[in-house]
Amino acid sequence: QLVAYEVKRMKAEEGNKQKILRHIKELAEKLYKNENPYPAVAMHKVQKPTEGCHLRLHQKPFPRLDEGTVQWIIDQATAKLQTAPPAVKAEKKCMVPSGPPIAAILERNGNALANSARRLEVVRNCISYVFENKMLEAKKLFPAVLRAMKGRAARHCLTQELHLHVQQNRAVLDHQQFDFVIRMMNCCLQDCTAMDEHGIAAALLPLVTAFCRKLSPGITQFAYSCVQEHV
Numbered sequence: 001q002l003v004a005y006e007v008k009r010m011k012a013e014e015g016n017k018q019k020i021l022r023h024i025k026e027l028a029e030k031l032y033k034n035e036n037p038y039p040a041v042a043m044h045k046v047q048k049p050t051e052g053c054h055l056r057l058h059q060k061p062f063p064r065l066d067e068g069t070v071q072w073i074i075d076q077a078t079a080k081l082q083t084a085p086p087a088v089k090a091e092k093k094c095m096v097p098s099g100p101p102i103a104a105i106l107e108r109n110g111n112a113l114a115n116s117a118r119r120l121e122v123v124r125n126c127i128s129y130v131f132e133n134k135m136l137e138a139k140k141l142f143p144a145v146l147r148a149m150k151g152r153a154a155r156h157c158l159t160q161e162l163h164l165h166v167q168q169n170r171a172v173l174d175h176q177q178f179d180f181v182i183r184m185m186n187c188c189l190q191d192c193t194a195m196d197e198h199g200i201a202a203a204l205l206p207l208v209t210a211f212c213r214k215l216s217p218g219i220t221q222f223a224y225s226c227v228q229e230h231v
Helices: 007-013 017-035 067-083 102-108 110-131 135-148 152-167 175-190 200-208
Strands: 212-216 219-222
Touching: 007 017, 110 135, 110 152, 110 175, 135 175, 152 175, 152 200, 175 200, 175 212
Parallel strands: none
Antiparallel strands: 212 219
């Protein structure tokens, strides 16, 4: 329905934050009502008697219940239930027109796609500089790489690039290279969500047991020792 009806409205709202927020709020309400069609029933909480209350003097006797009043309340509740709507909402089926061609929407996302491609290029270049020992160039790109890690595509790109270097037997790093790789891995894992657990985090597992540095003869430190605190 959004694609069919709302494209013009979205275009008209571009640049007006208040209108966009109002639109998002309306959508959120629709989605919420769709997921929660019936309001929550308020449950009456009956308080437990306090400890030692049975030892108190001047206890009021429990009032006698009037049989007629109780029956009247029960009858009213039964009548309400009989007139209540059915528990399951009947699904309303409707035809939604196809709306504008998808190309019109892709045009609007063109800049976003170009930005995404640039970010991936920055990640690839930075990793190349690290493994080629061009540390000055790597340092220049590093802040941009850490920012790019907010995006899932960049995190995926990082795992792929590091995997290529492991395959080329370039897993033993010097101290500076090791530091760069660890910082990228930490940043990548920090921005991971539960959705990435079986994708990006799982792809990093074999890498953190491969990348290492020599601390002294016979002593090797592996990358996992620096990234194992992540959930």
